[in-house]
Amino acid sequence: MHLSVMPEESLSLLAVRPDGVYLDATAGLGGHTALIAQRLTTGLVIANDRDAESLAIARRNTAEWASRIHFHHGRFGELPAALRELRLEKVDGLLADLGISRYQIMEPERGFSFLHEGPLDMRMDQTTGMTAADIVNHTAEKALADLIYQLGEERGARRLARAIVRARPLRSTLHLADVVERAVPRTGRLHPATKTFMALRMAVNDEQGELDRLLAIGPELLEPGGRMVVISFMSLDDRKVKERFKALGREGRAAILTKHPFRPSDEEIARNPASRSAKLRALAWN
Numbered sequence: 051m052h053l054s055v056m057p058e059e060s061l062s063l064l065a066v067r068p069d070g071v072y073l074d075a076t077a078g079l080g081g082h083t084a085l086i087a088q089r090l091t092t093g094l095v096i097a098n099d100r101d102a103e104s105l106a107i108a109r110r111n112t113a114e115w116a117s118r119i120h121f122h123h124g125r126f127g128e129l130p131a132a133l134r135e136l137r138l139e140k141v142d143g144l145l146a147d148l149g150i151s152r153y154q155i156m157e158p159e160r161g162f163s164f165l166h167e168g169p170l171d172m173r174m175d176q177t178t179g180m181t182a183a184d185i186v187n188h189t190a191e192k193a194l195a196d197l198i199y200q201l202g203e204e205r206g207a208r209r210l211a212r213a214i215v216r217a218r219p220l221r222s223t224l225h226l227a228d229v230v231e232r233a234v235p236r237t238g239r240l241h242p243a244t245k246t247f248m249a250l251r252m253a254v255n256d257e258q259g260e261l262d263r264l265l266a267i268g269p270e271l272l273e274p275g276g277r278m279v280v281i282s283f284m285s286l287d288d289r290k291v292k293e294r295f296k297a298l299g300r301e302g303r304a305a306i307l308t309k310h311p312f313r314p315s316d317e318e319i320a321r322n323p324a325s326r327s328a329k330l331r332a333l334a335w336n
């Protein structure tokens with residue numbers, strides 16, 4: 051089984067009850083789903099993801115608890131529909147572990163990695179939408195520079211956009227990584243293509259828009275006393291979660307359970323370096 055981020059913290063803040071109904075909005079490979087399902091008797095966990103391939107793996111990984119899990123393929127905006135399918139309106143807890151999974155990044159065919167040759171795809175849901183190739187090959191230079199600057203916080207965005215436009219058509223992940231490496235100098239430990247790939251991934255999947263939808267819809271799906279737990283890996287995401295939770299707290303609609311975000315322990319980071327930038331925030335719905 052792969053390593054889910056902040057498992058104990060997630061479960062204790064979700065306050066899983068054996069007869070409760072839980073929504074894992076980002077089932078991925080099913081790590082958190084399995085941990086929740088293990089604690090259920092008559093309860094149910096709805097395992098949602100926009101990535102059908104990941105869901106197929108999650109299904110295999112969680113086969114032991116299949117009777118307590120309902121799978122749903124969809125984006126955050128489709129979560130109410132996932133509940134309606136089961137004639138449910140509310141849940142006792144909602145977990146969102148944002149970003150991409152280890153499987154997605156490690157699979158060259160998905161195009162998320164600048165270390166492996168693959169198509170410039172980067173769609174979490176490969177059944178629909180624009181690919182990274184569509185963006186790098188067809189966006190006007192200025193708009194491309196803005197995208198890379200705003201989403202990737204890449205300071206060399208202008209120079210890089212010019213280099214990308216000159217190198218068109220960009221054919222693969224390594225082709226793009228090579229163009230980036232030539233256009234922006236290496237600083238510090240990060241691979242020069244890190245920020246650009248992140249920006250493209252965020253744009254391809256409309257990750258900011260999706261998070262806005264999750265934060266708008268999610269709390270409303272909770273029973274009174276229900277919990278919402280969000281784990282983010284990027285400061286842009288964590289800021290959005292913090293602001294939305296704060297506003298709900300101010301309006302008296304929810305109680306914030308994490309005054310400061312929870313961070314993974316040193317021991318977890320040593321075991322699972324991918325957890326190092328995680329920030330977990332939780333609320334209880336009034």
Ligand SMILES: C[S@@+](CC[C@H](N)C(=O)[O-])C[C@H]1O[C@@H](n2cnc3c(N)ncnc32)[C@H](O)[C@@H]1O
Nearest residue numbers: 054076078079080081082100101125126147260
């Ligand atoms: C970090 S992984 C989750 C790993 C999972 N918690 C586990 O333990 O296996 C994030 C997952 O969220 C999914 N995802 C990201 N944004 C989504 C969205 N807007 N709607 C549905 N799923 C999304 C991705 O496809 C990915 O599988």
